Amino acid sequence: MKREERTEYIGKTWNILNLIWFAMFFSVLGYTVLGLFLKGYVGFEFGEESLNRLRTLFYLLSIGTITYSVYARRSYLRRAGKEKKLEKALEVYRIAVIVSLAISEFIGIFGFLLLVLGDRFYGFPLLITSGLTMLYHRPKRSEILSLQSLK
Template structure:
């Protein structure tokens, strides 16, 4: 590994970790804001309406998790197939940011349930979002595998 490649890896690693931390921390902010904004949405849902919204959000969560894993794997496969190391790093950057952004949608669903007054079912979505973001965090081993032209997808 040359000095130039090492610098590219270090730069990518630090920027991706900063982006990942900001996105992960936003889920904690959703939890705090959701607790304080309960009842400030200007309208009320009946129990039946809240149950329907909850069901929709939980179904969307299942689809979102599935799609985030699929998107990350497809981007990582594309990164492994890149001919240049710079192209592979750019595709890896896209893979991490897109998969974490998709996982953050789950946190938004939890936040919306919290401000609608559904605390018991809002927090599991926030926790699921955090766990999905932990799963999609940037990994140094994946970056090094790209440099060695090894497949990243397991």
């Protein structure tokens, strides 16, 4: 692959990944707005004890989710660095970014569910954590450019 083609291919990959990141990042904002509007329209109520258990479960799952997203991304990035061809390395990099963003979005879903159930005080931190995790996992130009030396 010629240098110009490589640069164009990397640019296209970069643009696609940023579009995916933008959409997923702003979906957390959508969860927040939707959760606030749906708060009063849930057809059932949780007791305080049930809500405490659910809150604890969501927070524990969020900690596990963050840990797994970091591990999965690092694992995929190591694999991308071992590839011999640029196309294959960028494919693995795309998978790394999309998987880590999708895993991070679970945290936002947990926050959304807590908002819908009326637990604003504990729902917002999960939504904020989801957004921060997505910022951490956003596509990085330096990572893509480090793959450029591949054939």
